[in-house]
Amino acid sequence: MIWLKNLEAITHGGPPGKCPHCGGSHTDCSFSVVVPEKRLGYGDIWCEDCKHACHISRIEVLPGFRTGHTPPEGLVYS
Incomplete structure (x- = not known):
């Protein structure tokens, strides 16, 4: 997983860091809790510059993770 x-x-x-595809620093992320009692859910990390993204399923959504933000349209998941 790149x-x-x-x-x-x-x-x-910390912040998501640089994009592994284009090296851009305009990256963002958002996570959603699906099982509140265990804080389990999923998330997305993406680059605002090149629109590459990664979807993470079955992750523990830790306190401090950004939640409730909708990823932009047109992302290319890899």
Whole structure:
């Protein structure tokens, strides 16, 4: 998974970091909780510049993760 470093940065409380596709720094993320009692859900990390993205399913949505933000249209998931 080429977005692994970005996910690690988010997990440690930081911003998503640079895009692994284009090197752009305009990346963003959003997570959604599906099972509240276990804080399990899914998330997306994407680049606003090149529109590449990654979808993560079955993740523990930790406190501090950005939630409730809708990813933009036209993303290319890899």
